[in-house]
Amino acid sequence: MTTIEQLLSDWMRAAFQQTLPEITEGWGAFSVVATTTPEFGDYQCNHSMGFAKQLKKNPRQIADAVVKNAMPLEAVSKLEIAGPGFINITLNKDWLARLVDEVGRDPLCGTPQLGEGKTVILDYSSPNVAKPMHIGHIRSTVIGNALDRLHRFLGYKVISDNHLGDWGTQFGIMIMGYRHFSDPVAIETEPIEELERVYVKSYEQSKLDENWLAQARQELVKLQAGDPENIRLWQQFVALSLKEFGRIYKRLDVTFDLMRGESYYNDRLPGVIQSLLSQGLVRESEGALVAFLEDEKLPPCIVKKTDGGFNYATTDLATIQSRVAEFNPDKIIYVTDERQQNHFRQVFAVARKMGCKTHLEHVWFGLMRLPEGTFSTRQGNVIKLEKYLDEAEARALAVVKESSPEMPEDRQKNIARAAGIGAVKYTDLSQNPQSLVTFTWEKALALDGNSAPYLQYAYARIASVQDKYRDLYPSVDLNTYPILLGEPIERVLAIMILRFPEAVVRAAEVYKPSILADYLYELASAYSTFYQNVPFLKAPEGLRESRVRLCSEVAKLLRQGLNLLGIETPDRI
């Protein structure tokens, strides 16, 4: 199926091309967009003015000719010229109704399978081993997961990979700390907290004590050389961390195809250096091996340290190499915070010089701050992810108990979980990831207005309407009744229903789940107006069935859309 936007664009483009044969290029950018206000119809085309300038002609005359040249189209009931030369398009009501009917029967809700035959690797979340996940990890996890789901829905083959920070210099200090400070009881009861405590203590020790630091380096060298005892410890750290992370991912309903940490690529690092050397892409500088990227206006990229060790640029290059060799992806998408922009530009530039043709994309998001400053471990104001989720559920539970006191407690808790976790996710998904974010509990856990519970509430009300209808008319086949769009709000709702594919496609194309979230909010908003202002169960036969069918379609889209954002849709809330 094609989207309305696509259909109208193709149609208008043909009329323009016939009218203006002297224009031979630039047709790719030609488009038709939704109008800003209903008085201008449903969609508008604004290209007359642009072409008029180019050809030094009168824009209204061009629009006039285009309208005359346009082939009759069933979908369009009215074509008007307004202002300096806007072409306003009003859609045909019966055609809309038929399309709503058709979309309703499509399991994909009219979404084109743009990703058919294409493979995408999505690299997101990527917490560090032996450290607890904190509030800073949620954006990569939640945004990455939404992009994952969106791409799958568009037909891409997606390989999601959690690129854990499980290798690196911190493990020398970690091992020293574990040997000297760890409490066996605490390791059983709160493993990650204990590992963190031990790490911090050892790190502080290394600042004070040269000897300690030297020993830590020794332990690191032994680990990297494959010393069995240190390997065993390291594996223990990784296992404890994975268990803890797994618990959080389960709460967030996030799964990965692969969990390959940095250590996975260890064996490939010398090979990367070899090919960089043989391709003449690096040279020695101040004792290190460096790729200079002056042409790209980027700082130099170190791939081998003075002490002979490798760093994260090396690992990332090896990771690209490995992923390309194994999966031959069309695209690799990384979701991290803004601080890594330069790093990825460097790595991508070097990878391209090495001959990598795969499209590499860094999707970055702004750091979260507190009103009084940044989160920092030193100030001890970092919010642990589990605490954050607990708080979200607790606040939601208070609301559920208030609004549904008669409900059994385990049910209240289930709803609070869906609403609380949904609210947390929606907060990060509903805004442009690239804006600065100031964290407040009030905003992060909002349960009204533009929030996940608002959408879940709309969904639950529809579910309830459907149940009641089935109770009243158990043997009626709704699909034998046509969709009727008599009321203005029904028309609005129909167009909203048909816009779902555009929202999904754009959200994936520009890596902004917020576009889908915005759309869903508008859809739910239109539905709430509909719900509150026209009767459906009490409407006469025919109208009643049409309206219940519209309800079902909205329900389907809300469920599907929220699922793409990783948000649950309980039948009651």
Added chain:
RNA sequence: GCGCCUGUAGCCUAAUGGACAAGGCAUCUGACUUCGAAUCAGAAGAUUACAGGUUCGACCCCUGUCAGGCGCGCCA
């Protein structure tokens, strides 16, 4: 100092170069004996940081200024 990013009502956020800048929170008015009020209908609130420029048309593009965030050779 250099580079990247951000600046939209009291607060939080929308707006592929198009018509009058769109919502939410908070505030104020109304609507539950009615299909679920975590809702709906309405009011009020804006010199889109500032100054220039390009354009028929600028929150959006260009230049400069101010404010904030982040990054700037061996941490990831």
